Amino acid sequence: MNSSVTDTYQIFFALAFSIFADADGPGTYDADGTDVYVDAEVNLFDNLLNEMFASDSTSDFRFGDEVNGVDQITSGATLSDNGTFLFDITLAAGAVNNFSALVKMDGAAFSSDAFFNGRSSAFISVLSADNLTAVQPPLPVPEPSTLMLFLGVAVLWQVKQVKRRTNS
Secondary structure, eight states: OOOOSSOOEEEEEEEEEEEEEEEEOSSOOOTTSOOEEEEEEEEEEOTTOOEEEEEEEEEETTTOOEETTEEOSOSSOOEEEEEEEEEEEEEOTTOOOOOEEEEEEEEEEOSTTOEEEEEEEEEEEEEEEEESSSOOOOOOOOOOHHHHHHHHHHHHHHHHHHHHHHHO
């Protein structure tokens, strides 16, 4: 929520994600044989539940593998995907906006000689926020006070050294 009554902000986010799916069994599938699958996915939705981002991998020993809705030529392969998705939202003065994410992993082994392994993870972080209404000019960088103190002490020490030499 933007609690300002005058300013509009643009907020930048990063979604870091990682998915892994692997379904295994001995031999090839037959009517009485190995059947196993695992599906790992990460989805990001805007405030109207429109999908902004998706990463979806299904490792399926019987029906074949699928990556982001595209059939693969493999069955039960080890599949993985990871990366960072950047997005932003704009909040007008007094406005509320949201987004939601789905992190999911499911699978099943339908025979005793089959097994699956899967992982889905996601982390959303705020990168920055820009005030779009009142753009602030860069502030001048002040000289550090410790630097001024050091220079003052160095000058006093030099003056003292000069006085000692002239008095000797």
